[in-house]
Amino acid sequence: MTSISMKDVSKYFDGGNTVANYRLNLEVDDGEFLVMLGPSGCGKTTALRLIAGLEQPSEGAIYFGDERVDGRSPSDRNVAMVFQNYALYPHMTVAQNIGYPLKVRGVPPDNRDRKIEEVTELLHIEDQVDKKPGALSGGQRQRVALARAIIREPSVFLLDEPLSNLDAKLRQEMRIELKRLQNELDITTVYVTHNQEEAMGMADTVAVMNQGTIQQLAPPLELYERPRTAWVARFIGSPPMNLFRGTRRNGSIDIGEAGTVELDGVMSEEAAVEAEGGGRGQDDASAASVLTTDARGDVELGVRPEDLGVSTTRPTSGNAIEGTVDTVEPMGEYILVNVSVNDQIVNAKMSDGLVSRGDRIYLTFDDDDAYLYDDNGELVA
């Protein structure tokens, strides 16, 4: 089996004018399910193609286990890849498509047929084997592409937005099936998507990417509970975290006309996190600079919509930010209240809809649920 590691891998196109990937550092353990998550154009596909060997890095090195593989052809790497458009061979039947990786490796037809039977049963497409890809539905094509990828037991399994062409219901089904398949086969997997539900639901580890760089590499829960940059905070969650722009002043954060929030509480949580030993050197330094009481500067205060309370009266204690209800969206499971705070729209999830448009309200939250980002967008508390 195989672990993957990328060391300072960069990829430039157009003579350096396009930076698709910049200094990626990544470790994928043997059997791990890594998801690369990021908006379109952030370099996910390029990173995947670098691992596959369809592109060569401009700088840096890629290892499978202890072996350096950049410079090797895709076929020497024993990777299997599912392309975004499935890339099924249109002139071959489903069986021929699935058997192709074995055929080019000279596996005798008897063996091949047995393997084809195995994987088509596993993916429930045994009835489709004589059809051409053109005669299949999107979901069936997806399965054929998966079957073709797993038939030769690759050491690395690469998937580029494999579910993006399916409708919502099918996507959900295939997500479960893919996850189960990966668990069963225990193949090191890199999965690319721009859909955070897929990422959070399937990944062992998520690599959140933006503009060619990895913003954060963490398990899904950690990503949610501790987004390391303001960018990640804005990206993860639906709706994502609210970030209030403010200024630090004398131990409190001044959020324009909406009020001020005392720093003490928010900071004590930071102290607790540091005490757990989870802090990193870089964090310590920036945290220290923000913690000095007379430090000034712009910060962003983050609170998730689900951690915000809505109150029509000013609470006597705790944190409160004042705003006006803009719109109320009853989503069924919860009610989404969009509140205008200093011309910024803030989302809060409520269980009842006792407010309506135009109401002056106070958004409350616990110290524990607040995040603080410095002017570089780095998490400090």
Place this chain on the structure above:
Amino acid sequence: MSLRDHIDSLTVDRDRDVDTGVDREKAVAIAVFLIPGLTLFGIFSVGPIVYSAIGSFYAWDTFTMENFVGLDNWVRSLTDPLIVHWANMQELRYPMGALTHNLLWVVLHVPASTFFGLALALLFADLKGRRILRSMVFAGFTVPPIVIGLVLMFIYDPQAGIFNELLRVVGQEQWVRNWTQSPQVAIYALIAGGIWVHTGFSMLLYSSALSAIDPSLIESAKVDGANAWQRFWDIVWPLVKPVTAVVVIMGIIWVMRMFDIVYAAGGAAGGPNHAYSVLGIEVYRAAFRPEIDYGMAMVVALIQLFIVAPLALYIARMN
């Protein structure tokens, strides 16, 4: 919009489609645009074909039709050594007759220009600046054929020709000769020139077929472990096969109608002692040069048509 509205709007749409007034207008418009084309087709295609089909069974005094002679023209033409020269064919000596020469063009020119066209298209597919190269090669095809014939004359010129010069440079002086006037090799020289010209056309067709192949199919095959050779045979070749049919048939049609290159090199005789004459040349001579033999001209033209027409039809009906 309620479901009811939706269904109503569907019915309205259907009613509009069924409206026959629109259909009639359409038919009239189509007819108006077809009339000039059909008229020209009738005058310049169907007319002459019918005329020569009938005329080929009559005796001719220059341009006047005389009495019915049955298969006389046909027998005379098909046994004429200018069309098929059996004796020379057995000895593999030129001239072998125009029809034989045409078929030789088919056998040599068509596979070669198809192969080179595909090879160049594959080569240029990965190349930077392929557009320029491609248009340069294709330029060979857009030049009027008679000019190409003249260019070939220039290339093969015994004194100033580049080809002989090249032979001298590489030290193969013993091969230097007057290429277009040496009866036993001239046809190969012309076929080589024809291949050079026609390859641009095949390449262009193949290039567009290749660029229509989804690049992820090739990449997928790479990841699947296929080497370059397997990728070509398993993926690329099957996907460009329909184009191959077009290239081959267009090639056959092109060489069956060959005239200009041969005329430029060998005049109305089709080379010294008709050494590389083709059917087109024979039609021309029989129809426009004394001794005018209109009956034979019609027969030979019909033979050309019999070979070309079914192929053209096949292409027209391909989708």
